[in-house]
Amino acid sequence: xxxxxxxxxxxxGIEDLLLHKLRSFLTxxxxxxxxxxxxxxxxxxxxxxxxxxxxxxxxxxxNIIISSIKSIEEESTSTTHSHMGIYxxxxxxGVRVADTFKTIRQVAPVKLxxxxxxxxxxxxxxRIVGTTPIWFELVQRPVVAGRxxxxxxDDERAPAAVxxxxxxxxxxxxxxTIGQSLKIGGDRFEIVGIVKSESxxxxxxxxxxxxxxxxxxxxxxxxxxxxxxxxxTSGTQERELVELHQMIVQVNSIEDVEPTAKxxxxxxxxxxxxxxxxxxVPLALLRQAEATKRTFNVVLGSIAGISLLVGGIGxxxxxxxxxxxxxREIGIxxxxxxxxxxxISQFLIETVVLSIIGGLIGIxxxxxxxxxxTYFAGMPTVITVASIVLPLxxxxxxxxxxxxxxxxxxxxxxxxxxxxxx
Amino acid sequence: xxxxxxxxxxxxxxxxxxxxxIYQMGSSEVKALAGVTISFERGSFWxxxxxxxxxxxxxxxxxxxxxRLSSGRYILEGRDVSTLDDxxxxxxxxxxxxxxxxxxxxxxQLTVQRNIELPLYYLGWEASSSAERARELAEKVGLKxxxxxxxxxxxxxxxxxxxxxxxxxxxxxxxxxxxxxxxLDTATGKEILQLLDELNKQGRTIIMxxxxxxxAVYAKRRLHMLDGLVEGVEGRx
Numbered sequence: 001x002x003x004x005x006x007x008x009x010x011x012x013g014i015e016d017l018l019l020h021k022l023r024s025f026l027t028x029x030x031x032x033x034x035x036x037x038x039x040x041x042x043x044x045x046x047x048x049x050x051x052x053x054x055x056x057x058x059x060x061x062x063n064i065i066i067s068s069i070k071s072i073e074e075e076s077t078s079t080t081h082s083h084m085g086i087y088x089x090x091x092x093x094g095v096r097v098a099d100t101f102k103t104i105r106q107v108a109p110v111k112l113x114x115x116x117x118x119x120x121x122x123x124x125x126x127r128i129v130g131t132t133p134i135w136f137e138l139v140q141r142p143v144v145a146g147r148x149x150x151x152x153x154d155d156e157r158a159p160a161a162v163x164x165x166x167x168x169x170x171x172x173x174x175x176x177t178i179g180q181s182l183k184i185g186g187d188r189f190e191i192v193g194i195v196k197s198e199s200x201x202x203x204x205x206x207x208x209x210x211x212x213x214x215x216x217x218x219x220x221x222x223x224x225x226x227x228x229x230x231x232x233t234s235g236t237q238e239r240e241l242v243e244l245h246q247m248i249v250q251v252n253s254i255e256d257v258e259p260t261a262k263x264x265x266x267x268x269x270x271x272x273x274x275x276x277x278x279x280x281v282p283l284a285l286l287r288q289a290e291a292t293k294r295t296f297n298v299v300l301g302s303i304a305g306i307s308l309l310v311g312g313i314g315x316x317x318x319x320x321x322x323x324x325x326x327x328r329e330i331g332i333x334x335x336x337x338x339x340x341x342x343x344i345s346q347f348l349i350e351t352v353v354l355s356i357i358g359g360l361i362g363i364x365x366x367x368x369x370x371x372x373x374t375y376f377a378g379m380p381t382v383i384t385v386a387s388i389v390l391p392l393x394x395x396x397x398x399x400x401x402x403x404x405x406x407x408x409x410x411x412x413x414x415x416x417x418x419x420x421x422x
Numbered sequence: 423x424x425x426x427x428x429x430x431x432x433x434x435x436x437x438x439x440x441x442x443x444i445y446q447m448g449s450s451e452v453k454a455l456a457g458v459t460i461s462f463e464r465g466s467f468w469x470x471x472x473x474x475x476x477x478x479x480x481x482x483x484x485x486x487x488x489x490r491l492s493s494g495r496y497i498l499e500g501r502d503v504s505t506l507d508d509x510x511x512x513x514x515x516x517x518x519x520x521x522x523x524x525x526x527x528x529x530x531q532l533t534v535q536r537n538i539e540l541p542l543y544y545l546g547w548e549a550s551s552s553a554e555r556a557r558e559l560a561e562k563v564g565l566k567x568x569x570x571x572x573x574x575x576x577x578x579x580x581x582x583x584x585x586x587x588x589x590x591x592x593x594x595x596x597x598x599x600x601x602x603x604x605x606l607d608t609a610t611g612k613e614i615l616q617l618l619d620e621l622n623k624q625g626r627t628i629i630m631x632x633x634x635x636x637x638a639v640y641a642k643r644r645l646h647m648l649d650g651l652v653e654g655v656e657g658r659x
Contacts, residue, residue, distance in 0.1 A: 339513070
């Protein structure tokens, strides 16, 4: 019964507003832009965090990636003849990191070697990733065929290799490739599985796997290929000694990520003379996303706030004019027996209906704007239920706040004076 | 005296006891009602007369529960209403009183039907039953075909009929008519007065404010006012 009455009152309010279509429409514009900005703001913020979350998922949210890099001094001296560059993480670092921090669950050491791989007639420049089975736990990728590396592969020094889907396709490997032998350099490896791979960058962090990877047990890599790599560049032989190219560290919980990364950084600083390592934290991407989100919230939030304020004042202004214009009507209603609060609710409903209609148009606009932002600025945007519901609540609130004063003014009209009002 | 007034409440629908209404105009006081004591019988038809400034409009507003006395008592149907708050007065108007005004006072954006339904809307009637009641009333005042017109499309006489239909919607015991023929030509005015007379014959108390003697003759009793006081009463029920 009460609800029926409210619906009826709302319909009556809409009827009154439709008497002045243009005026009602213009009145809502402030709300339209305000709400539009709110929707856009929320969707940009949401898009930024979703992108960050996706990237973090590729990298592993609980992971810390430590990479060997050539230090700046090394870069300048390595041009001399027959010089051997020695830099990067050592096997000792690996043991030390794993032993020092209680927060670390497991560590996957990585050795990278570039070599040509051959499968039958086909050859491909591969990136040999010497690692342990833990790698596949930390960098989770779907298995296309066969299996990933297992502990026994390493222990038996069995020359097993896992290919990526991309590499397998390039080498024209089919499913029956499992069990065939892949020739790397002069050595034969048995292909035991094929996994999917990611590549490229997530934010400013290099994704640990590449499309041309082939995974072999790290001990096999050490035994077969050693720690020294030699490369011919412009007639000069460049030799490098790098024990570990990477360590992927997984900590117990997401809260441990940043303190542990800091600890590792400090520890490495103590044992390395040069800064020949880089500690990357995927979780930091989330911080970046939050920073983007904050910037957008400040900019669009200010626009939204100002628009909503202006819109609200506009609505209040029009409603005050409407109260004056309808003084006589108010007097008639009061004379007939309408109570003050019934007059208040009549005008309040009109204001709220007006601002909610503005809000709905604004949401329509706000849904359009993010796709334009994505198109022109290349920023990801996501529209969620919250980014629709919140603006509706806001426009309802604006209607109540800015409608209250005109409505109270209307209710204060003295019926005797109002009836004489021309 | 009070006791007597209350014992007679069945017959007397309206009683004013030393009613005063004082307006503050700057530093001076204006007594619109300067101590009026009078009572109206149930089912009577009164005309309140007097020149402008005599206090007849104030009298009407007080009796119609639109205004409150500065001092004195107003007993409506045996109930002292002089101290009621705004909400209670609204409730009284809604349930027991009907108003007809000189300038009709219809709400321009609403159709005839909606205007007639207005009191029923505030009484909380359901849409279907109030629509039916509006149809009945429109038929009663001879405006059945005009239900979906807006006031601007009607003649003065028709508008006043709509106003009467609206005043009747809540089935009031008392109808207040403030110069009901003031904006109408003589012939139309006569029709409206006949309509009021008919309503009086059906048992409703009618209190009409007018300054025109030829209008006042339709009332059974006439109350002459001057300077906020009752100057004289004539006629009988």
